[in-house]
Amino acid sequence: MIIPSNPYNWQRVNPDLFYGRIELANNLVNRLANGKSFGITGGRRMGKTTLLRRVEKDLLSYAENVRNGGLLVLPIYLETIELPNLSADSIYQEIARQICDKLNHHTSIIVPNCQEVKATNFKEYLGTITNLIKEADYRPQIIFIFDEIEGIIASDWGRQFFPYWRSLISNTPDLDKYLSAVFSGASEMLEIGRDIGSPLANVLDWIELKPFSLDDTAKFIREASHHEWADNFVEEVYTLTGGHPFLMQYVMEIVSNYDSAQAFQSLENAKKQFFNNKKNQFENWCKRFDNSTRAIYARLVDQVSLSRRTMIAEFGTETDRRLSILAHTGVIRLEEETDMIMISGSLFKEWFTQFGSIEVTPTLANQVDSLLKEVERQLRQLLTNHFDKKQPTWLQKHFQKNNQQKWQEIIRRAKKPAEANLDNQEVLKNTDLGDLFELLSIGSEWGELHRSNFTKLNYDSKTAKSRLEERKNHLVFVRNKLRHVNESDLSIGDLIKGQAFCTELLEYFATNRPRTLDV
Incomplete structure (x- = not known):
């Protein structure tokens, strides 16, 4: 069945085709x-x-x-x-x-x-x-x-x-x-x-003004066309457009010109036509986002949803303003009751994934570097608290027994004589990020550390350990580039992923509050 009279025309303002408001x-x-x-x-x-x-x-x-x-x-x-x-x-x-x-x-x-x-x-x-x-x-x-x-x-x-x-x-x-x-x-x-x-x-x-809800999208699609479109089709239109009035008008104008029995295929055709003829609309939207705003959107692309608190921790004090710009444009939704943020509209998401550009800027690099330093501080606090419960010089004995080369490097960094005794705090102050992660994973200690700090990675200790290894490898890679002023070797994806891993770990550490170190 073809809709007898197509009510949709995205080029014309029609106050009689009025829904949602x-x-x-x-x-x-x-x-x-x-x-x-x-x-x-x-x-x-x-x-x-x-x-x-x-x-x-x-x-x-x-x-x-x-x-x-x-x-x-x-x-x-x-x-x-x-x-x-x-x-x-x-x-x-x-x-x-x-x-x-x-x-x-x-x-x-x-x-x-x-x-x-x-x-x-x-x-x-x-x-x-x-x-x-x-x-x-x-x-x-x-x-x-x-x-x-x-x-x-x-x-x-x-x-x-x-x-x-x-x-x-x-x-x-x-x-x-x-x-x-x-x-x-x-x-x-x-x-x-x-x-x-x-x-x-x-x-x-x-x-x-915000995009339409799913209920208002359904009314716009069904009542305007006088056709009882299936629920799964309405939901697909909503997922594709995010309830954005212009995008809904555009795709429904095309869909309504074809047999409703082929609705999903017509919707796919409408999507292709948009990318062929109207993708400049998305280019214009994206031009209004500064680099950090684009980076925030890119971070959301890989997630079902993220909390506002997490986003602020990752992107700093200007995050709220940038989230408002994205929500104002209609490409994300802010759920006030849950304080969660999610992508709105797979059409823009798909365009952004292919064509959205983000530059690696000093601001973003500095933000990630600052987070990495905080991760190092928190790791040292966590490990000091853990090993001090066992013995004040537990780490010295561990390195002297298992890795003499690493122990000599620690002594050299601490500017101490070879026969010196260092407490756990002093050892950790002179240990690199990668070695801090390795200390978390010591077989005899991992079980206790996993239960007290890392169950959110996964309740299964082996799976959690594997995920911690993934975070270690990526963060050490990013840290080494930043500390040697080689941020040009990092992609925007490297930085955003590093930023996400840092924020995630800092949230885990917040549940365990050891004494603050003088570092």
Whole structure:
């Protein structure tokens, strides 16, 4: 069966094809009409314009219903990227033009010439308009909808634009109660919302659009097409797209052109067409990620999920901000209840695996080097605590009996005479990372160390020992390159894997807190 009428068109904004955000749209209409203002952020093609066009449509309907009751609601929609020669004056002239058109269409109010409105007299113009509306026995509510404000942010005059609008909607007596606004944008808008110094940060209610849930994806696929797609097909679309509105529209537009009995094959064809024709969308997304953000995503690619705590331990204090950027774009999900992070959308994951580029930077190399040093410190603490329980000079006797060459090297590093006696702490201070791992694996000691520290590697001691060996080999390899300033010989995968192993081991060591060494 072929869908009789294909409802999907990723190139066209359609406020009637509206799913997943109906409650949000209703809430926006109600609160905008009551004087509240909003900032809406969302990644590229996350459905911001569709939401705003739906809000505009519902506001126009609401305005019709309340006009006879004396409330005059005027929604003013500004798609700034469509304005020719974008400037502050062109924005205010467009606002004035729309106000004039709406008042002329719905009332008998005679309005002043909108062509004379500029940035310098806009507040005065609004005062005149609201007074004229009140004189006509209406209570005005003018709602400004700014779609895609990036052009304003990038302009020289944008620096004055937002403080001006803060004043208009929140600090202009006898006028601000009649005004409300919604400002919408992508990453730049996200930064405005999170910058405590931003003029709009604390006067707007902020909303971040996220990809659809599985339930909303099912409604979008089934209700829009009037076809009862199988559960496993819906789940496959959700897995592929991560619930991203644009990606769902794209693949469903192609799938709906073919026999639904061949749905999975059509979905595979849609995926191939995307990579052939639209992969530049992913390139544009990725360009907005700095190197460390890409490294964080690359780390997640190899995992089903990771905790936020683990990610912060691996990537440092800026991790939260970078995770927010990835979530804002729609390529990861942050589960607030569990504090877990996971990949969202196998389509982007597959593209990134093939084409995503990450450079080995000093920042990342330094981060891994710092983690390696901490692993060494913690290993020494753990081993000192363990062997001191046996005998203060247990390690000296061990090396003298089993590896005289290594013992001579330890004595030389410690700058001690050959006949010196060294306690366990002194021996460990002069032992390399690889030898520290070897001491963990001593046959007579491994059983106890495994039970107290390494069962998370595996409850089976042999399997855990094998996995510890894997970590030792990789971390020693990475450490040697970094200590000899040969990080150019390391791939990004080497560093990310090393970073992951370090963080994992440090979590294990945290369960055992021996005394701190002076190292």
